[in-house]
Amino acid sequence: LPLCRDSQLCIKDLHFDEVPVRIYLPRVPSAGNRRGVIFFHGGCGMFGSIRSYERICRNIARKADSVVVSVGYRLSPEYKYPTQTLDCLTATEHFLKTAGNYGVDAARVIVCGDSAGGTFAATVCQELVKRRDLPKIRAQVLIYPFLQALNFNLPSHQQNAFTAFLSRERTVRFILKYLNKDCSMKEAVLAGSHVPESMNLKYRKWINPDLIPEIFKPGYKPPLPSSFLPEVHEETKELLKTRLSPLIAEDAVVCCLPDTCLITCQHDVLRDDGLLYKKRLEDNNVKVNWYHVDDGFH
Template identity: 50%
Template sequence: MAAIGLLALIAWAMYYDRSKTTMDPRFDHPWKLRTLHCLLIMTMTLVVVGQPVGEVSGPSSRFSFAVVLPKQGKILEWSGLCKQIELIRFMLNLKKARLHPGLSTEDLCFDGVPVRIYRPKAPSAGRRKGFVFFHGGAGMMGSIDYYQDVCSKLAKDSQTVLVSVGYRLSPEHPYPTQCEDCFAATVHFMKNSEVFGVDPSQIVIGGDSAGGNYASVIAQKLVERPDLPRLRAQVLLYAGTQAMDFNLPSYQQNATMPLLFQDSVVFYGLKYFGKSTSLTEDLLIGSHVPDEIRLKCDKWMRPENLPERFLRRGFRQIPAVPCKPEVYEKLPEILSISFSSLFADDAVIRQLPETFVVTCEYDVLRDDSLLYKKRLEDNGVKVSWFHSENGFHGVINCIDLWFLTFPAGVEILDRAADFVRSL
C-alpha cells in the first residue's frame, strides 16, 4: 500500500507540474527544476494530508499552494485545510544550511531586531566593509537560519562583516513592520560599525526579492539622514520595485514558470498587506491604479524602457483599464514609495549610492529590476548589472541542494560578492 501511495503521489506531482507550468525550451535545466517543483508539490501534499482534523478547524486556519500550485491554491485557501503561511515556514525550516568554516557567527539584537553577524576568521590589515543583508520570502517567510548558506557564501567571498537581519514577519506583524525592522537594524549598525571592525564609509545594504525591495526603500530613506554615513552601495537581487503593472513582458513570459507564478505575486502581495485575495483579479488587470498615479508613473513603466531583447518571447501590449476607486482605497500603500520604490522622485533617485542589479531571465520580477536600473542610470547613478540567462526566482536558495543545485544561483552570489569586494 505504501508503494502504491508513493507512486500515486509522484504521479499527481508530475501531472500538476506538466499541466500547470511552462518552461522556455532555452532554459538549461528543465528536468532539474521540474524535479524540484515536484518535490515541493509532494511535500506540500503530504503535510496537508497529514494535518490532524483538530488542527485545521476554525476561520483563521487556511492554506494555499500559491507558490507551487497558484491556481488550485485558491481551492485550498477557501476550504480552510490548514494555516497557509505556517505550513510554508515549516517546509523552509526543514532545510539545514551550512556555515563556511572560514567564518564565525554571533547572534545579537540591533535596536530590538534579531541579527546574525558573519565575520571572516582570517585577520584583516584594517577595517572591513560591512554588508547588511535582508532576506526574501514575500515578507512572510524566510529566516536567518534559512538564509545561512546564502549569507555565509556572501560573507566569505566578499570578505565582509555581514549582518543578516531577522525582521518580524507578516501577517503576525503587519506591513510596514518588515521594512521598519530592516531600517532600524541598518541604522544601528551604521552608528556602531566600528565596534564590529567595519569602516563606516564602506557599508553596503542589499537583499533578494522582498529583501531587495526593502534595500531599495531603505537606501532612499537614508538619503534623508545626513546624520549617518553615506551608504557605499546597494545590492539588489531580483528585487520587486513596483505594484502598478503585473503585465510587463516578464510577467507575461514567465506567468507559469516555477517557482514564482504571475498570479502568485499578487496573491502573496495581498496576503502580505493583510488584504482579501478576492482582489487578485483587479490587481492583475490594473484596476487599482488611479488616473493621477498612472499619469505620473507611466513614463517610468513603459515597456519601451526595457532593452529590446526583453520584448520578444510572446509579449503583447495590454491596454490600461479604468480605475475602480473602491479597489485603490483598500490598498493605497502598494503604490506608495514605501513599497513601490520605482516611483520615488528624481531628487531622491539621483542621490542613491552605486548599485549592483541582478535580473533573471525566467523571473516574473525581471522587468521590475530592469526599470529601476534605467531610472538609476537616467539619474546619473553608477550601476553594475548582471543578467542570469538561466536564472529563475529564488535560484540563490538552490546553491547547496546536492543534485538540485543550480549553477545560476552560485554565479549570482559570486558576482554579488565580486562587486562588493571590488568597491
Template identity: 50%
Template sequence: YRMLPDHHYPSIVRDCLNASIHFLKALKGYDVDPSRVVTCGDSAGGWVAALITQTLVGRSDLPRIRAQVMMYPIVQAVNLQLPSYQQNQNVPFFSQKFMLTCLCSYLAIDESWKEAILNGAYIPPDAWRKYRKWVSSDNIPQKFKNRGHQPRSPSPFNEAAYLETKHILDVEISPLLADDETIARLPEAFLVSCENDILRDDTLLYKKRLEDQGVPVTWYHVEDGFHGC
C-alpha cells in the first residue's frame, strides 16, 4: 500500500481492499481454492485484515473469507488508557509516543492534539457512553491489570479537539466499533497477543467482541513476547 509520510487516511485501507477484491475475483488464475482464503496481518496489518474481513463479509459476489488471523492488531484508538497502554508505554519497538506519532501522521492530525487523544478529551460524552461497553478496561481480565494499572475515565470533553480528531471514531480506524450484526457474521479468528506490548489489550477486547457475538476464537498469548517479536 502507499505509505507515510506522503499518503494518508484512507489510502492504506483502500489500497489493501482494492488488492483483496482483485485477488478474490481472480482466484482461478492463481490456482487458489475459493473456500480456503484467509485474511492475515500483524499490528497495522492486523487492523487492515480486520477491516477487510468486515467490509467483505456481506459481499455475495465474492468468495467468503474462511478465517481471519491477527497478531497484536490495532483495532481501536478510542481508549489509550487500557492497562497494556499504561504498563508497556515505553517498551520497544512500539512505544506509546511512537504510536501516537503514527496515528497523527496517518490521520493528518496536528501533533499538538496528542495529549487530547491520549486522555480521551476529544470523545463526546454520548460517544463514550455508546462505546464504553466495548472499549472499557472493564473488559480486560483482572490478571492483566495487576501490573501497575490506574483506571482512568476520559478527561472533560474538548470540542475543539473533537473537531480536529473525530475521524478516530470511524470504523475504518477503529474496527472494534463495528455494529453487532457485522461482527456476528465474521468468520472464525486466530488471535495472538504479547504480554509486553501496548496492543495486548486491543487483542483481548477484539477477542471478547467476537466471542460475545458467537464467533469462534482461538487465542494464543505470548507471555514473554513484545511487539514485533
C-alpha cells in the first residue's frame, strides 16, 4: 500500500539514529501509554521493505491498539552482513530510549518479525540481554523464523524439500547470497560439511531430530554422514555464530529471554527450527505461547 492518510492512524516516516522507520500511532487518545511493537520484515535480508509490509503493520496497530515501528533496515548485498542485524538493533535501542515521546510504555515493548525478520528479532533479544542501561523487552513474536544454519537435514527439511516458495535448496542458496558467498558451496552446506565434528557434538543436545515430537517425523530418514570440508567451513563461519543461528545461544542467554510467541507452519522447511527453539526456551523456563498452522506454509 502507498503511504496515505488513515482515519485511525497517524503514520510518519522517521529515522532512528539514521535507520529509516515508519511509525504507526493510533489517533484515538489513550488513558495511559500504549504498548509498542517493533516490526522487522522478512525477505532473507535481501528483499522486502517498509512499504511491502504496510498493510500488516497497519493491521497490528489498529487491532492491538499499539504503536508500531516498522524498521527499514538496509539490504544485502548492497550493504554487507551484519548491517541488517545492526540496523534492527540500533532502531530497537533508540525506541527503548525514546518510547515515551511516542506515547509508549518502555516496559511494554515487543519485538516481532517474520522469516528472516524473526531471526533479527531473536538476535536483537539475545543481544539486549546483556544491556543493563535499557528497559527490558517485554516479549518477542517469532513468525516462522530461521534460527540455525548447522543442520539442513531435520525432518522438516526432508518433508518440505521441494515446497514451491522456500525449498530446502533455495533456503541455503538465499543464505549464501545474503552473506555474499559463492553459491557453489550450496551442496556442501546442505550436507553439513561446513560444520566441524566437535561443533556437531557440542550442539547435538540442542539440534537433534530426536528432540522433534514423533508426530512431526513421518518418513524421516537419518542422513548419511558427511565429510568435513575445512575450506567450506572457513568461508561460512558466520553461519555458525549466534547472529545467524540464535538457536545455539548459551543457556545463560536463553534463560534471560522475554516471553515468547512462536508461530510455525507444517509445510515449511523452517518448522523444526521453531520446534527446537520452543524446547530450548521452555527448558530455560521462558514462557512460550506456540501456535502451529497445520495447513500453513512459508
